[in-house]
Amino acid sequence: MAQDASPAAADNSAKNQRDRSGETKTPGDQSNDTAAVQTTAAIRRAVVADNSLSMIAKNVKIITAGDTVTLRGPVKTADEKTRIEQLAQSAASNSKIDNQLEVKDAK
Numbered sequence: 001m002a003q004d005a006s007p008a009a010a011d012n013s014a015k016n017q018r019d020r021s022g023e024t025k026t027p028g029d030q031s032n033d034t035a036a037v038q039t040t041a042a043i044r045r046a047v048v049a050d051n052s053l054s055m056i057a058k059n060v061k062i063i064t065a066g067d068t069v070t071l072r073g074p075v076k077t078a079d080e081k082t083r084i085e086q087l088a089q090s091a092a093s094n095s096k097i098d099n100q101l102e103v104k105d106a107k
Helices: 013-020 034-049 078-091
Strands: 061-065 068-075 096-103
Touching: 034 061, 034 068, 034 078, 068 078, 078 096
Parallel strands: 068 096
Antiparallel strands: 061 068
C-alpha cells in the first residue's frame, strides 16, 4: 500500500503564543512616526537590494519604534543574520539594533 507522502503541517503554536504575549515586537508595534517609517523603509530597501541574501532573509520583519530597530524572523545562515544587522546599522546609524533573527535549521 502506498503511504501518503504529504508533509506534516507546520506547528507554529509556540511562536504564535510568544508573539501574542506582548513581550516581543511584532509589525503592529511599528511606529507611525515619519522618521521611524523612513528608517524601516531604508533598511527594507537595503535588504531587498542585497543579492547575497536569500528570499527567506529578504522577508524578515523590520520594526522601528523609538530609537530601536527590531529584526525578527528566520534566515538561512549566520552570515545572513550578520549581514542584515550590518545593513540595518548602516541605514539606521543612530538607532539601537535588536537582532532577534533566527538561523533556520538546515534539514
